[in-house]
Amino acid sequence: xxxxxxxxxxxxxxxxxxxxxxxxxxxxxxxxxxxxxxxxxxxxxxxxxxxxxxxxxxxxxxxxxxxxxxxxxxxxxxxxxxxxxxxxxxxxxxxxxxxxxxxxxxxxxxxxxxxxxxxxxxxxxxxxxxxxxxxxxxxxxxxxxxxxxxxxxxxxxxxxxxxxxxxxxxxxxxxxxxxxxxxxxxx
Numbered sequence: 001x002x003x004x005x006x007x008x009x010x011x012x013x014x015x016x017x018x019x020x021x022x023x024x025x026x027x028x029x030x031x032x033x034x035x036x037x038x039x040x041x042x043x044x045x046x047x048x049x050x051x052x053x054x055x056x057x058x059x060x061x062x063x064x065x066x067x068x069x070x071x072x073x074x075x076x077x078x079x080x081x082x083x084x085x086x087x088x089x090x091x092x093x094x095x096x097x098x099x100x101x102x103x104x105x106x107x108x109x110x111x112x113x114x115x116x117x118x119x120x121x122x123x124x125x126x127x128x129x130x131x132x133x134x135x136x137x138x139x140x141x142x143x144x145x146x147x148x149x150x151x152x153x154x155x156x157x158x159x160x161x162x163x164x165x166x167x168x169x170x171x172x173x174x175x176x177x178x179x180x181x182x183x184x185x186x187x
Contacts, residue, residue, distance in 0.1 A: 003048040010040060069156050
């Protein structure tokens with residue numbers, strides 16, 4: 001966010017001053033007249049890196065039990081990872097122990113269960129985004145905790161065959177070569 005704000009300030013500052021006519025004195029600030037935007041990009045990179053390091057050092061580190069298979073060094077870890085959102089949700093449930101309030105003499109009910117049919121455009125957006133309706137969710141089979149853990153283990157496996165590794169590496173080299181050629185050709 002800091003990089004975005006600083007970049008937008010430079011952007012607005014750059015366009016708030018008009019370029020002087022030929023032969024007139026340039027009265028714009030030096031950071032606009034003497035610093036090329038690509039050099040400003042380098043400065044912005046260092047500002048963003050410094051902010052990232054400072055914020056990282058000032059915040060509490062995440063416990064190791066939440067980092068299995070999320071960092072390069074733990075990518076092959078077989079240990080179960082405890083999701084941070086699950087811990088935060090359980091803390092929220094502990095704090096939310098107040099009973100449901102009553103309105104107009106009746107208990108407050110879940111408004112989602114009485115939802116009306118969505119307009120066609122929302123149905124299209126939900127379909128494209130993979131969001132299921134309550135009826136579709138109710139038709140899905142309920143998995144046990146053991147089945148969920150087994151599916152997570154399959155999903156967390158990052159091993160690949162030698163053939164797939166070669167295909168991926170060759171495609172990466174082709175794409176990097178094409179990108180370097182296009183960058184050099186149009187630069």
